[in-house]
Amino acid sequence: MKEITVKIDGKDIKCKNGMTILEAAKTDPEINIPTLCYSDKLQPRGSCRLCMVEITKGKRKKLVASCVYPVEEGLVVETKTEKVIKIRKMLIELLWPSTQHLAEEYGITSSRFALAQDDCNLCGMCVRYCAEVKKKNVVYFKGRGVNRKIAFVPGKIDECISCEECFSLCSGGYIMNEMVKLGH
Amino acid sequence: MIKIETPKQLQDLKNEVLSKRVDIKKYITVCSGTGCIAYKSPDVSKAFDEEIKKRELSNSVQVRRTGCHGFCERGPIVVILPEKICYLGTKVEDVPEIVEKTIVNNEVIDRLLYKDIETEELMKIVEDVPFYKYQKRVLLANNALIDPTSIGDYIAIDGYSALAKVLTGISRDEVIKTVKDANLRGRGGGGFPAGVKWETTRNAPGKTKYVLVNADEGDPGAYMDRSILEGNPHSVIEGLIIGAYAIGAKEGFIYVREEYPLALENTRLAIERAGEYGLLGKNIFGSGFNFNITIHRGAGAFVSGESSALMSAIEGEAGEPRPKYIHTSVQGLWDKPSCLNNVETWANVPFIINNGVEWFRSMGTEESKGTKIFSLVGKVNNTGLVEVPMGITLRDIIFKIGSGIPDGKKFKAVQTGGPSGGVIPESLLDLPVDFDKLYEAGSMMGSGGMIVMDEDTCMVDTARYYTDFLAHESCGKCSPCREGLRQMLKILNRITAGEGRDGDIELLEEIAEVVHEASLCALGGTAANPILSTIKYFRDEYKAHINEKRCPANVCNALIKYHIDPEKCKGCGLCKKNCPVDAVIQVEEKLFEIDVEKCIKCGACIIACPKKFDAVKKISEGASVGVS
Numbered sequence: 001m002k003e004i005t006v007k008i009d010g011k012d013i014k015c016k017n018g019m020t021i022l023e024a025a026k027t028d029p030e031i032n033i034p035t036l037c038y039s040d041k042l043q044p045r046g047s048c049r050l051c052m053v054e055i056t057k058g059k060r061k062k063l064v065a066s067c068v069y070p071v072e073e074g075l076v077v078e079t080k081t082e083k084v085i086k087i088r089k090m091l092i093e094l095l096w097p098s099t100q101h102l103a104e105e106y107g108i109t110s111s112r113f114a115l116a117q118d119d120c121n122l123c124g125m126c127v128r129y130c131a132e133v134k135k136k137n138v139v140y141f142k143g144r145g146v147n148r149k150i151a152f153v154p155g156k157i158d159e160c161i162s163c164e165e166c167f168s169l170c171s172g173g174y175i176m177n178e179m180v181k182l183g184h
Numbered sequence: 185m186i187k188i189e190t191p192k193q194l195q196d197l198k199n200e201v202l203s204k205r206v207d208i209k210k211y212i213t214v215c216s217g218t219g220c221i222a223y224k225s226p227d228v229s230k231a232f233d234e235e236i237k238k239r240e241l242s243n244s245v246q247v248r249r250t251g252c253h254g255f256c257e258r259g260p261i262v263v264i265l266p267e268k269i270c271y272l273g274t275k276v277e278d279v280p281e282i283v284e285k286t287i288v289n290n291e292v293i294d295r296l297l298y299k300d301i302e303t304e305e306l307m308k309i310v311e312d313v314p315f316y317k318y319q320k321r322v323l324l325a326n327n328a329l330i331d332p333t334s335i336g337d338y339i340a341i342d343g344y345s346a347l348a349k350v351l352t353g354i355s356r357d358e359v360i361k362t363v364k365d366a367n368l369r370g371r372g373g374g375g376f377p378a379g380v381k382w383e384t385t386r387n388a389p390g391k392t393k394y395v396l397v398n399a400d401e402g403d404p405g406a407y408m409d410r411s412i413l414e415g416n417p418h419s420v421i422e423g424l425i426i427g428a429y430a431i432g433a434k435e436g437f438i439y440v441r442e443e444y445p446l447a448l449e450n451t452r453l454a455i456e457r458a459g460e461y462g463l464l465g466k467n468i469f470g471s472g473f474n475f476n477i478t479i480h481r482g483a484g485a486f487v488s489g490e491s492s493a494l495m496s497a498i499e500g501e502a503g504e505p506r507p508k509y510i511h512t513s514v515q516g517l518w519d520k521p522s523c524l525n526n527v528e529t530w531a532n533v534p535f536i537i538n539n540g541v542e543w544f545r546s547m548g549t550e551e552s553k554g555t556k557i558f559s560l561v562g563k564v565n566n567t568g569l570v571e572v573p574m575g576i577t578l579r580d581i582i583f584k585i586g587s588g589i590p591d592g593k594k595f596k597a598v599q600t601g602g603p604s605g606g607v608i609p610e611s612l613l614d615l616p617v618d619f620d621k622l623y624e625a626g627s628m629m630g631s632g633g634m635i636v637m638d639e640d641t642c643m644v645d646t647a648r649y650y651t652d653f654l655a656h657e658s659c660g661k662c663s664p665c666r667e668g669l670r671q672m673l674k675i676l677n678r679i680t681a682g683e684g685r686d687g688d689i690e691l692l693e694e695i696a697e698v699v700h701e702a703s704l705c706a707l708g709g710t711a712a713n714p715i716l717s718t719i720k721y722f723r724d725e726y727k728a729h730i731n732e733k734r735c736p737a738n739v740c741n742a743l744i745k746y747h748i749d750p751e752k753c754k755g756c757g758l759c760k761k762n763c764p765v766d767a768v769i770q771v772e773e774k775l776f777e778i779d780v781e782k783c784i785k786c787g788a789c790i791i792a793c794p795k796k797f798d799a800v801k802k803i804s805e806g807a808s809v810g811v812s
């Protein structure tokens with residue numbers, strides 16, 4: 001694959017065509033972009049929005065989700081602009097407490113909001129792992145908007161007992177607790 | 185049946201249809217759109233059929249069930265052609281009289297005419313009725329003339345002649361240039377130039393390309409696209425075929441929401457008929473161009489109208505937006521270049537081809553050309569579908585076409601752009617309506633919803649209503665949209681419940697900014713508009729709720745109480761009789777009072793109190809409310 005160079009936070013990063021900004025950033029240990037819904041085992045989904053960065057194209061600046069934005073030659077990326085920090089801070093508060101691990105770095109001590117769902121931030125890693133890796137589609141998103149929840153397809157939960165592989169992806173332990181609640 | 189292969193054959197068919205009509209002296213057109221159907225227009229048409237038959241007038245009079253005429257509030261609408269006599273609110277019982285007087289004796293029945301609200305003058309002809317007079321009906325004009333289930337009717341008004349022209353003599357480049365030169369902008373909300381999108385799709389690498397029609401139309405109160413598909417489906421199909429040819433697509437999809445049964449049926453029928461006549465399928469007009477259309481039924485989610493979500497839905501996935509740093513015009517449906525346009529956008533295309541770029545550009549403002557259809561609803565005298573030239577002022581739409589606000593109330597604001605649009609206050613009534621001006625004012629064109637609000641509307645409650653809609657209609661995929669809406673809704677709920685806190689306005693603004701900047705799709709991108717625009721123009725109303733615990737419009741139940749004015753109460757007792765919870769007490773022989781402890785604020789007493797007394801009032805006195 002063709003090798004290209006992008007500039008992230010002022011540093012020239014060599015990467016391959018077809019990579020995303022986040023993948024390129026991960027090759028440099030000094031660049032740190034926070035994520036909740038990213039896993040190198042899964043297709044990127046661009047849904048938690050914590051990984052947003054600011055890119056410059058010609059004269060225009062634009063906010064993009066780095067986990068899905070493809071690199072291109074000469075792309076200029078900034079991962080810690082004022083706008084980016086503002087968004088991350090708000091998201092940390094909105095997704096509290098699942099974002100507590102980021103609080104200190106972003107100077108946040110508590111959230112002004114309470115999350116409606118205990119520990120689940122709907123990152124969807126369990127859903128995607130079950131669909132993409134296991135090809136089982138047992139875990140799914142039920143409902144939309146503020147009513148969205150993680151759920152198990154009725155009658156198929158037995159598949160989970162012998163698997164449980166998505167537990168390790170779930171930072172809040174939510175998916176495990178849900179199974180326990182269902183009596184497993 | 186012969187297949188139409190040349191423009192001449194199309195012309196012959198037109199002549200044939202017209203020749204069958206030479207003896208017809210009068211047409212009785214009966215609106216058979218969804219609105220009028222609800223008013224029982226099918227019974228009216230049937231009664232006309234029977235009456236005409238009974239009087240043996242079938243050779244000279246034809247009853248025609250047409251698409252939506254737009255003045256839905258006053259249906260069923262009957263228009264007698266060629267005179268264009270316009271009868272409103274027609275009932276089955278009126279039918280014999282109409283045939284006797286108007287059809288046979290050329291007399292007009294005053295009772296069924298439109299009466300001007302101010303002058304009480306009777307308006308005989310369609311164009312004299314203010315609701316129609318100030319409109320510029322292009323796309324909707326034919327709705328009232330043709331039977332949407334008859335391809336012959338469409339061909340009789342030169343239907344498919346634009347397609348014939350294009351396929352037998354205009355190059356793909358020229359078609360795209362025409363649409364670009366006309367500056368046709370997308371009618372589905374964004375106002376993106378259609379010609380540019382067509383060109384991008386056409387130039388995108390790949391042999392397989394798709395064209396798509398967006399008829400998801402999920403905005404509450406909006407039904408423009410529905411009316412076009414119900415009333416003139418061939419116009420959309422013709423536009424789509426022309427676009428497909430220019431773009432190089434062999435397959436098209438029409439995404440229609442399942443809740444539109446008549447639109448689905450008429451579109452299905454139109455595709456079938458067009459296929460039978462060879463206007464779809466192989467080698468259309470002998471040009472070597474092949475094209476087919478499939479209807480996709482949408483499951484009725486507002487967010488599925490977003491372009492990437494719509495394409496996911498057609499692919500069989502959940503209708504959720506995808507991150508699209510590569511445009512769908514380059515990588516869309518099944519990752520192929522796909523051009524999605526709104527129903528109204530496609531329907532404009534045959535007109536532009538037939539009437540020319542100059543004609544189209546002669547209507548509208550510098551940057552927004554042509555007409556736009558709005559659904560004018562809410563606190564306005566004349567409600568319905570209105571088509572106006574871009575650039576007309578909001579004042580003209582609301583006060584001329586809409587004939588103003590009912591019951592002598594004062595205008596307060598107009599909400600445009602659907603649920604994620606914004607409100608526009610009285611001070612901006614002279615704003616010319618176009619894509620950019622509405623955007624600058626903190627709202628948007630959207631797909632054309634226009635909801636008029638009077639002085640009895642609470643702006644905080646309005647913001648709460650739309651935020652609630654969006655919080656539940658967001659797909660919930662990305663966190664700023666889902667969680668931001670959740671928290672903004674909580675804050676609005678507490679403000680309207682009288683529990684607003686200092687700093688709530690600023691907190692709303694802070695969340696709104698992030699929801700706007702960080703969301704994955706345009707639903708989140710625009711979701712804060714209702715909140716931001718109401719704060720922008722009605723900040724004092726928020727403050728009254730938060731600081732004084734008062735709802736100036738007397739809407740928010742937690743902040744108001746019901747009160748009987750002792751000066752006005754005549755003691756009739758109707759309020760007491762209608763109160764479901766026995767909260768009205770008789771204090772004197774001719775005087776009643778409301779027990780605020782018992783009162784559930786249902787409003788039954790206000791409705792019951794005779795207008796001439798007007799004694800029951802809602803009051804919001806601020807912190808003292810609730811203490812009687």
Ligand SMILES: Cc1cc2nc3c(=O)[nH]c(=O)nc-3n(C[C@H](O)[C@H](O)[C@H](O)COP(=O)(O)O)c2cc1C
Binds near residue numbers: 378527
């Ligand atoms: C949440 C959301 C809902 C939408 N719903 C519709 C719709 O119902 N109809 C429509 O034509 N466009 C809708 N759009 C706009 C489409 O994404 C797209 O821009 C449009 O169909 C393109 O056609 P146009 O350029 O002809 O307007 C919606 C957009 C969003 C973000």
